[in-house]
């Protein structure tokens with residue numbers, strides 16, 4: 492476990508500047524908080540599942556700043572140099588609970604209390620969300636789990652909250668957020684990469700830090716790519732949309748205002764708001780998980796990836812990016828810079844996900860299906876993409892071919908037969924091979940029925 496040696500670091504924690512140095516590289520923010528006496532944030536799982544460790548970062552918004560709730564168990568202290576963090580201890584002022592805390596008391600939202608600080612922090616962030624109109628959105632709490640109270644009283648507490656009260660917390664939001672921590676430019680990254688070829692690239696850390704916490708993984712050094720400017724914009728032209736690989740999913744959702752509706756459905760089904768506030772597209776694709784949710788959706792858009800290194804750049808089709816179980820064409824020194832979605836987008840496109848829980852869970856099987864229809868109701872540019880049915884996310888090309896240029900009734904039976912012939916899912920603790928295959932077929936049928944496409 493190497494100690495952090497880059498330079499002296501400081502954090503603005505609950506309004507005070509706190510220098511920190513000498514902590515082991517893999518120390519999480521949660522461990523640091525609890526070691527230094529701020530024990531309000533709890534550890535339930537250390538893998539981003541329960542939300543008991545929720546804290547606030549201060550991030551940018553159009554009007555200044557926003558409070559960004561995140562899982563402190565999945566953020567490494569070393570990546571927080573210059574950042575502003577608030578924990579549950581800061582929310583009450585002079586012993587007077589904040590409105591979220593008062594509402595939890597009033598509506599009986601707490602029993603054992605273990606989950607309560609996390610719920611309060613998420614609720615607080617939702618109450619102060621810039622531009623919020625109407626009631627708080629209970630989905631903002633979907634990354635927080637409670638084992639004993641039941642969700643009704645907690646939901647009622649959230650729904651009871653009015654506009655954010657005037658005071659120091661609203662005034663803070665009018666000021667700019669601190670600059671993001673990490674490498675700022677690609678040139679800087681290339682130099683660091685060359686000097687530290689064994690360093691691990693990290694963006695949101697929602698995969699990497701789970702490995703550190705649960706599998707005891709240790710890296711000699713980390714390079715934080717989450718702040719690289721060239722990887723952090725959404726650029727739209729008539730020919731394509733290019734999405735920076737280091738934008739978090741929440742940032743993409745906020746900045747890409749005219750995204751196709753399927754993205755809104757997809758964001759909701761991807762983990763929780765706490766995870767989406769950190770997780771990046773680049774990280775999701777680079778892990779090459781066969782059950783990652785980005786790949787099926789992006790395959791249905793026929794996406795390409797821009798890969799960069801000090802040697803230059805290349806664009807590869809996402810369809811050729813995954814080469815085997817958790818393997819990709821990405822070279823050691825390469826980064827995913829962006830995801831390119833060519834236009835025109837498909838007329839009909841949907842994303843479906845089967846998981847053990849509807850929200851805040853990883854897929855057992857996911858599907859994204861896209862097609863255009865001509866005036867006679869014949870399908871063209873059919874794309875059927877799956878996760879969870881093979882060692883890699885893939886397009887079911889043979890099934891696509893059975894539908895291409897044909898009416899649904901003509902092609903469906905044959906397309907299903909092709910799925911049965913060509914997909915060979917594995918059984919594991921999430922689902923049997925039979926279940927996965929059945930879901931792959933059902934999603935195709937669901938697509939058709941929910942599109943209400945005439946026969």
Ligand SMILES: Cc1cc2nc3c(=O)[nH]c(=O)nc-3n(C[C@H](O)[C@H](O)[C@H](O)COP(=O)(O)OP(=O)(O)OC[C@H]3O[C@@H](n4cnc5c(N)ncnc54)[C@H](O)[C@@H]3O)c2cc1C
Nearest residue numbers: 539694695696697698699762771773774775777783784827
């Ligand atoms: C509780 C929980 C729920 C989750 N739910 C879902 C879910 O519903 N669906 C889903 O698909 N995933 C889910 N995940 C997995 C994870 O959140 C995603 O894979 C996420 O997108 C990873 O992004 P990151 O920025 O956090 O990656 P990191 O953890 O920072 O990095 C992941 C990997 O990508 C590499 N990397 C990061 N950025 C780049 C880049 N630009 N170029 C090249 N390599 C890079 C890193 O070196 C590392 O190997 C969940 C995780 C948790 C903890």
Ligand code: FES
Nearest residue numbers: 535536537542564
């Ligand atoms: S401890 Fe469970 S999400 Fe962090």
Ligand code: FES
Nearest residue numbers: 602603604637638
């Ligand atoms: S009050 Fe006990 S876990 Fe929520």
